[in-house]
Amino acid sequence: MGPGIEPGMTDPAMTDPAPSATTVNTGASGADTSFPVPGPHAQPRRLGVYVCHCGGNIADFVDVEKVAAEIRKDPDVVVAKTAMFTCSDASQQEIIRDVAENQLDGIVVASCSPKLHTFTFREVARRAGLSPYQYTQVNIREQCSWAHTDDCTGATLKALRLVKAGVGRTRLTVPLEPIVVETVPKAVVIGGGIAGLRAALALADIGLAVFLVEKETELGGWVGKFKELYPKGRSGRALIQELVEKVRSHPGITVFLGAEVTGKSGSFGNYEVAIRVDQTTGETVTVQAGAIIVATGFEAYPMKPGELGYGLEGVLTLPEFKELLEGQETNTPLVYRGRRVETIAYLYCVGSRQDPSAVEDAHEYCSRYCCTAAAHTAVQVARRPGGVHQFHLHRDVRTYGKYELLYGEALETKSVYLKVPDDEPPVVQPDPERGGLLVTARDLLADGETVEIPVDLVVLVTGMVPRANEELTRALKLPVSKSGFYNEIHPKLRPVETVVDGVYICGTCQQPMSSSEAVASALAAVTQAAAILKRGFAELDPLVAIVDPEACTWCGECAEVCPYGAPQQAEQDGKTVAVIDKTTCKGCGGCVPVCPRRAIDLEGYTDAQIKAMIDGLAEELGWEDSVPEEVMV
């Protein structure tokens, strides 16, 4: 026995918190009217458990019949079956039939990862007449059979424990329903670069009203500056001009130029978005919107004076060089300050892939576009008369996918590639003998030898950095990643959604992208937004924080920790307590452990449910030796 807990003392970790959902107020006779009643777990439940073979994916390593047979011993488990493929239509029908025939009031499916079929089985529960939240998914494939293909006994025991935990959790479920919110069929698109323009048009084309907000006095973003775009050589300016004309003439789109979003109020489905339309007078208009698409783009890495010779005559960033190059007739030799350009050195990864131990506020990520943009630029240079020697001092060549062709083209047009060490950037100095510049670097492709290259121009291949948009970030409560770009929920599974419902991100405000990638993500954001706006309503998970007003004494800790402002002070029965706004709460549970009164629970993950799950997982099973080593199916 430890020093802190004496025999006979109740350990708070082992007991229920201050009486919570299990307390009711009869309201009968004034003062002391609340008394504990049996919690939901005291009532017998009628659960159905389905253990999946997944062909052989699970059953080759887990004795699924044994698991089903063991769980059937639980008094609350009325049906326990195995199925070859639980997600098949036939098995779904069977579950629905079982619910009806046995009056089941909860379902546990032990099969694959919840990422795959949570929605499938929530829908099955709904079709069976249950609440979608009275079903629990238990992952016995990715986190059991596949991870323990070397240990069938261990896998079977673990599967049973996981199923027991799932049953324990489901036993304590209450019939929650999704929170339904109406959505107004209007959207605000912030940023009028290629991503924002395409998003606005796509939304308007399917009949939604769009407010397009651009900070600058013209639309188009970066792409509008470029004469020629990789990979197809299309004119960026022409492309943007075409889009801007369509946007301008579209009756469904209202454009605000020189405007910025300064605030968002209201709640999901019907946000009120404040737009400052006049930067001098500060005049603001407010529009209603069911969805907001953020497409605020990137900035070029800002060079520090002196960094890699920046400030010396002839040292330009890639955007500066592009402007120079595209500003001159293509049938003339390249000229810089009245002199023919004969040699160029491109220095790669400037402001990207920085080492945090060497640089303050390092940009550790790869900017992705720049290897390709530099190769493309070199090809543009090589096409002109005059013959320019071009040297590429790179760390790696990341012209991924089809952009590899451009790298090939650069090599064919006599660009020379030198690989420099990651931690030894080239040195740029004025060349005292010849005039011009001298670039010194080690070339790892030539045995690490030091080379000196006299050049006329140095092009710093600068990366993409996030725009300084603090006001917008604050107004929309947008999550920002470590790199400073806006953060999606999941880069692969939910790539344009943010945790703020109805607010989507796309294009280069999210991460470095080429323009076609920015457009692809813009259209993905449109699809997500349209899905809720065209239907007229959206459903939110009811798995949000709930406060027990009996236990709460409003100390404000929960409000302090929640960046979304979901917990609010309220008067209830003459008492100041916290209430959680259901549509604002993101269901992360961050407020749960900070409440000193243990008055907050997260629906679906309540204190009682987590403890019940731990009980299931920790259970001694006592038949460890009775499972055959090789489970044959």
Add this chain to the structure above:
Amino acid sequence: MSTIGGASTPKILVFSTHNISDPGIDLAGSAHLHYSPTVMVISLPCTSGIRPEWIVYAIQKGFDGVFVATDGEECAYLPNCAELTSEVVTRAQTMLQERGLEPQRVKMAAVCSVCADPFVNHMREFAESLAPLGPSRKVAA
């Protein structure tokens, strides 16, 4: 097969997150990377929602260690997620100490959505560090 039942393999409870670390743990399985089946996972929306009591409860119920697989900087909900989670862990460690249990039984580390190998390594290293402590039950029950 003696990996289970034999007291030598510590029982580890992992708290993961739906969006980031749980997919990483899934990926370990999809790649058939092996770790001990005495490792079991409860997935939550965010690790800053863990009550320290749950960690203590798990140890008292027979888990030898609790591993909190956080989102690190990647958390989509809370900018200070790592800080809040480490506060939870610290509180749990204090509570364990008060009960005569070793604070080393709780560990926290970031596991990303493709961190399959790192997760398996974490499990091996954590199990190795728990082994000298012996089973947690010696104190609790």
